[in-house]
Amino acid sequence: MEIEVEDKEGYQVVTPIGELDVYTVPLFRKVVLKLEGDRRHDLILDLTRVTFIDSSGLGSLIEAYQKVQAAQGEVGYVINNPRILKILRLVDLDRVFKVFPNLGQALQDIGVTGGYVDKEFFSDLT
Amino acid sequence: MIKSSSRTSPDTARHMVVDLPCGKKSLVRARSKIIKFAGEHGFSEDAEDIALATQEALKNIIQHACPADNKMHFECYAYPDRIVIEVADEGQGFDTAILEGEPSSPLALHGRGVQLIRGLMDEVNIASDQEGTLVHMEKKRR
Numbered sequence: 699m700e701i702e703v704e705d706k707e708g709y710q711v712v713t714p715i716g717e718l719d720v721y722t723v724p725l726f727r728k729v730v731l732k733l734e735g736d737r738r739h740d741l742i743l744d745l746t747r748v749t750f751i752d753s754s755g756l757g758s759l760i761e762a763y764q765k766v767q768a769a770q771g772e773v774g775y776v777i778n779n780p781r782i783l784k785i786l787r788l789v790d791l792d793r794v795f796k797v798f799p800n801l802g803q804a805l806q807d808i809g810v811t812g813g814y815v816d817k818e819f820f821s822d823l824t
Numbered sequence: 825m826i827k828s829s830s831r832t833s834p835d836t837a838r839h840m841v842v843d844l845p846c847g848k849k850s851l852v853r854a855r856s857k858i859i860k861f862a863g864e865h866g867f868s869e870d871a872e873d874i875a876l877a878t879q880e881a882l883k884n885i886i887q888h889a890c891p892a893d894n895k896m897h898f899e900c901y902a903y904p905d906r907i908v909i910e911v912a913d914e915g916q917g918f919d920t921a922i923l924e925g926e927p928s929s930p931l932a933l934h935g936r937g938v939q940l941i942r943g944l945m946d947e948v949n950i951a952s953d954q955e956g957t958l959v960h961m962e963k964k965r966r
Binding site (some may be wrong): 717719720721750752753754756757760761763764781785788789790791793794 | 848849851852872876879880883886930931932933934936937939940943944
């Protein structure tokens with residue numbers, strides 16, 4: 699797995715590339731939990747290049763959420779892979795996370811809306 | 825060790841037995857073997873779900889029940905109407921009653937593996953005693 703980190707419009711955008719699972723989660727955690735800077739608690743996790751996720755990967759997304767919540771920051775999740783959306787839904791995380799279909803939408807709306815959840819799209823997954 | 829359930833009859837199904845070293849590195853191999861087996865028997869559409877469910881069951885063995893010979897084991901059966909996966913270990917077992925309560929909070933850090941298995945598969949039975957655990961999973965043909 700590779701992980702890209704960029705500062706965009708005041709948000710730390712973290713983009714893991716590859717599989718986010720029990721094997722790669724330690725690296726992901728290390729990067730996310732050690733982010734530095736004044737805006738380290740304003741985070742966008744761009745998961746559009748994640749090809750596979752398991753329960754350990756979901757746990758790492760929750761850990762990031764909890765870290766940001768504890769610091770009263772904001773976190774958004776960019777997801778356009780139907781399989782990953784389906785897995786989020788199976789464990790009810792679609793009701794908790796702010797999910798956006800692309801990075802532009804996330805940067806535009808993260809502080810404004812409650813996130814993008816396409817109910818019709820989700821309903822097709824079950 | 826808990827024996828395979830009576831519903832699984834190798835005589836009437838295409839059967840694959842897989843032994844792999846008990847470790848994280850084996851999970852990718854296990855997944856690719858399941859996807860190939862499912863695809864070969866007409867379950868391509870659900871192959872990813874079946875493989876992830878199996879990976880979650882194997883992960884529990886890695887975390888709680890790696891045997892002395894460091895091997896983990898699973899079996900796949902393809903029937904005309906369904907695919908069956910059984911993941912067995914010879915660990916100390918656990919009280920399956922803990923799986924029957926309310927689902928954990930979406931934000932709990934652990935305990936999501938079984939929830940995923942149940943969401944991905946059509947039928948799941950988990951039996952456990954002092955001699956081991958058997959996870960029996962079925963996915964019906966669409």
